[in-house]
Amino acid sequence: MVLIVMLVILAVTAGVCLIPTRSRVFAPGITVLGAVAILALATHVALTAAAGSKVVAIRDWVSCDGFGALILLLVAYVGLGTAIFSWGHMKGPDGADGALRLRRYYCLHNLFLLAMLAVVTLAQISLVWIALEFTTLASVFLVSFEKTPKAFEAAWKYAILTTMGAILALFGILLLYWGMHQAGGGLFTWDGLTAAMPKMPAGILETAFILILVGLGSKAGMAPLHSWLPDAYSQAPVPVCVLLSLVETATIPYVIFRLWPGFAGPVGAYTGSWLVFFGLVSAGVAAFLLIQVKELKRLFAFSTIEHLGIILVAAGLGGAAAASSAAYQMVTHIITKSFCFFAVGAALLVIKNQRIESIQGLVRSFPLAGVALLLGALAVSGAPPFAVFLSEFSVLKVGLSQSQYLAVGLLVLFVGISFCAIMFHHSRMVFGRPLVPANRPAVPVSYLAPLLLTALPMALLWIYMPGALADLLRLVGALLGR
Amino acid sequence: MARHLLFNLVQVLVVMGVAPLAKGVLVRLKERVQSRQGPSIFQPYRDLRKLLCKDEVVSEQSSWIFRFTPYIVFAAPIFVTLLIPVLTSYPLFFAFMGDMLGGGFILALAGFFAALAAVDTGNPYGAVGASRTRMVGFLAEPVFMMVFFTVSFDAGSTIPYIVQQVWVSPPSNFFSPSHVLVVLSFLMLIIAETGSIPVDNPSGHFELAMIDESKALEYSGRGAALMKWGGHMKFFVLMCIFLNVLVTPWGLAGSLHVTDLLMAIPLVLLKIFLFLLVLVVIESSLAKLRLFRITEFLTAAFITAVAAILTRLLL
Amino acid sequence: MPADVFHSTVTQLNALMGGFFLLSCFAMVATRQILACLKIFVVQSIFLAASACLLGSLHTSWHLFEVAMITVASKVILIPWLLRRSISHDIYARREVSQVFNIPTSLLMALALALFAFFLARPLLPRLAGPSWVNLPIGLLGLFIGAFVVAARREAIPQVIGILAMENGVFLAGIAIASSLPLIAELAAALDALVVTLVFGLLASRIHSHVGTTTVGDLATLKEE
16 A cells, blocks of 8 residues: 555656746655655655565555565655755756746656656566656656757667667567466466476576566666766766666666576576676776766766676676675665765856866865765775775675686776776866865755765765664565575 | 470460560550550560561671570570470470579570670660669579579479479468568569569660660661560560469469360460559559669569578578 | 368468568668658558457457557557657658668668577477467567667667567567467557657657757767767
8 A cells, every 4th residue: 555655646746746836946845745755655665574574555566575675765765865956956947938847857757756666566577667668768858858969869869779678678578478378377477477487498588588688788778788878877967867877776677686586597597697797798898988988977877887787796696695785785886876976966066067177176166065076986986984895895705605706806806997997087076276266155955965865874884784774685685596 | 295395385386476465465554554545455566577577787896796696585585485384284395404593594694695785786875774784684683593492492393393383382372471572572573674663664765774675776677576576575484484483373284185275375364464464553653763773672672582581491 | 161271371361461570671671761661660560460360360369459459559540640740741751861871781781680580589489389480580570670770770760660660579479479468568568659659759859959950870979089
């Protein structure tokens, strides 16, 4: 019941945002209120699921177990952050036209969150695919919000490449359905599929897995199909970048990993090695591209690709511990990445364009943004004492315990290269003599609140993990481990 | 045995006699579709008789190729007629002397000599037309090969009589995808080889745009008559291969009786008439392609033929 | 009509529809004009609906007939109407669509993709007994050739049509291998195709009004440099 209420709240807020009103505060306000409600309900669901019981709204259609609850909580948390941030950051042009565009922005924002929640709560796999499609469709116009030719180019590339990937994945899903029928039939839900998969013929399983991995991977920005990602990130507004990151590193890996426990035996080794392969390729490509990146948001886009690679490698290693560490990496990454992007948003208050070479001495001209950016860069590249270090370390530990020395070695190399690259670029931006005279603007609450919201877990997870979160991670491990 | 030889000769006579009629009917139908009166369907016979009675004018710069080519162009389709089923469904006397590939090569030989003869006189329009004909010819060769391979695969042989019995005779084969694709591909090939729209305009008089007509530009008198007649017979022979081997091998004489053979003649003519109707519809509804679009047309024919063999082999 | 004759006739006709579908995939690669591309897509959807009807009559279930009706309603009627409405007429009237390769090269590459698709589908075929054996390989071929059309065209609308053709291919395979999916999934998929068309059409018209051209292949300004 709770789940349906959550979906309805988001749908209603999306519709209500479109009502033309005099004040420009109405739509953002409704969005923030809705996000707060969603967060409260999501926490409730997460606590219920952490205790071990599955939250069921409509049997076999809408339900949520431990893994789903974890992603639900992440989506709600980050959604609240972006809602608050958008209130201060998104200021459309003046006039009635600008107000209309803003209303559309908030409507699409809510629809995007609704689609992400639907992916996690729906149990029928065909409907999950449709919800994934809707995440793309809702975000196309968000990416092209600025209405410049470059923004349209980025939005077009994004739309075309991700839709192509989704259709490839659809073919894979239909193959799984066929395999399930050959193995005896049943309902096409996550549970039904996981139960039937050990009995399916191996040829169907392998072909379906490759199609789904390549298709959904192109939606998630897995190399070599990542070419749309940096362009979309560089042109989209900052809150939209955060949401895109959320989709790519939380929601889509959720779908891919849900299929994981069904592959057992020799098929499991085959699929695991493909996951590790694509993960390493993504991490490597991202690491080398980070060395020569020229724009600020593109830097964080490549960092997203790198972390996606780490998540895929972690899952591909197989086993309960690896699955837990993959989920942990998902959690820490999205919190840290949101913090980074909010810091970029704060920095955008003073800098004019995003080229890295034109930014210098940020810590003197705008200390808040400078410090936040530096901390975010340290965190996302995996330095202690931040949470990402812990999760990456646990991934490496799992890899070593499974004697996958080559994979672990390559991963360490790529993470090291990207650490050096990110820190090099950031140290140039943050330190030094400022090119812009210091004009510390007043930082509105709407910028501070999301920064704090995401900074707290980022710092605290180093020393304390809430019991519920640990329970959820353990449940994920039990669910996905073979 | 003697009966087989007799039927073979009857086949040749039928082809020689009816080929100009087929052309006449085609021209008349096209003109009628365009709301014009059109010439009589026997006009090609009158043209041939007129040309045979006239003197020949031969350029002094031309060689023996020029004088020899009309006979080759006239004789080649006759040789091919000996090999293919026109009236009977069982092999006749000369049937095993050559298969479909051999027939294709004989027709190509005639085309080769015609192209050489067009260049021989030094007329620039002849050379232009000859080069274009060769371009169409070499692009059409792979299509020929692919079509013949596809239909021979089931029969295990390239003799048209054997192929015809295996390829379409079970009627359930008629709708199979490879059959439909082969038919489409060969239809495009006929259009290209006989110079119909959309590849070439057969009734045009503009030498700069001629492709197939250019081979008969310099001829007069008996040479012109033989080139024209050879062209009509080549068209008729290609239609016979298409209809009697690939599409509708029904209605042919099944036994050695003379009455069966005589009954087969009107049935074959009926099939040819229906095909001419289809051709008229195609010719009247399309426009002539620009020269370099012909490569696309023939590539499409090639792809269709390869798709036919793919669906046959892999499905 | 006796049952086995009916069965074999329907099998033959279904194979014929598959052959025409394959031909329409190649035809989509070989056309130059946007309007012709759209018409070929409509024809392709009609063949898809016909195949669904044939398989439905064989299994004597209403489900596939409903799928066929949904396909006709969305892909033959609504989607072409939406696409024509969203862009002004002078886009459609243009004769030449700019392409990355010329047509014979594109056709040969499409042929190579067809070979690849058949090669992929080969190990799966023995499991697919019965009259719908032709749908899986040709569906996979439709998927790959649709992707090729998206990659090889520089104009906006043919890219959208390529994506819809990919979905046609997936559905052709789907009616054979996943014919008993709940109806709500089919309806939702059709709705998704409609929304995809709406979004792409709207985006393309906005690109046209803001950037001035729909040759999206020429928009290549975002690069690392």
